[in-house]
Amino acid sequence: MNKSPEDSALMLRYCDGDVAAFEVLYRRHKDAVFRYLLRLCQHRDTAEDVFQDVWGKIVKARGSYRPTAKFSTFLYRVAHNCFIDHIRRNKRHTQTAAVEPDSQPDPADLPEVETERSLARRRLEAALQELPEEQRDVFLLSEEAGLSLDQISCVTDSNRETAKSRLRYAVNKLRAAIDEPVRTS
């Protein structure tokens, strides 16, 4: 079985003008980056704007890209910085509506046999939105990007212990939300 080319190699090929390499790279990361931004921004339109900005910066970086770090670290650092820039430019993200997942069923339509697992997912969604921004950022970088603590600390410009602490707090809160007994409104 052929080993798929590494991200950095694909990016270097794109730097040499190979558009197909970029397409492979893009399709490999696009959904994870989109979900990362969607959960951070908590607004689909905003997430789409920032997502486009992120990949625009990656494309522009083709002339200066050097594979000094893992590509995913570079990619999520760009995404993180774009999100921070967006916050600074526009404060509306604090007043935006929450993300509504496409497949979210209406509670009224839930059959009685709805599993506890589905309810747990709904509670997880709510708990994720209630997390402080820094904790949510660290949790998403761990889950969506699969970054290590060192890489997360590099992306978020914080030290390793801070990243570790934020991740632990985030996981504990989400775990508590999943384990929480079903509450009816």
Add this chain to the structure above:
Amino acid sequence: MTEERNQSDARADALVSQAYRDLAGERTPEHLDRTILRAAAKEARPRYSRFIAWTRPMAWAATVMLSVALVLEVANTPSPGIVSFDKTISTFEVQSAEADAKDDGPVDSLEESVVPASELTKKQSNDMRQKATAVAEQEIAPQQPAAAFSAPVTDCDEDAVATPQTWLECIVALEDAGRDDAAREQRTMLAEAFPDFDPR
């Protein structure tokens, strides 16, 4: 040991992770895919095409401008063939005579054939003029400044100096025209060429 701890620290709780995986099913909208891939393809195009796009017309324009400038320069340059040689000839004769008078030794080429004007007969004078004209055309005329054009047509031509009488008539005409210096010079030359002729 430390590495394992790091890994376990980095990975969220398995249950939380699984729950999140079930939750996170959003995909990138297709219109974003198209937009980004189009931008990436556009950025990857060779940049020299834009460079060539403006350098080629500029090269053509520069070539045309240089050609026009060259043509105008050539058209404005005066033709070296339109020069009055009469004054040049007379000057050449005087200079040659003076040089010959100072140096009695052997001389080279053109100077060898030049003799003092006082010894010239009419025929010798005509031969001298022809030679001097040829030399002037080759050496002097091309280097003449534009001022040569503005110099008035001077003195007496070949027909005028054919006989002492016609030469004298020419001198009188010069005096009537107010060109006393030229008339005086012609009188001197007449006296030297025809010492027996009485101009009065």
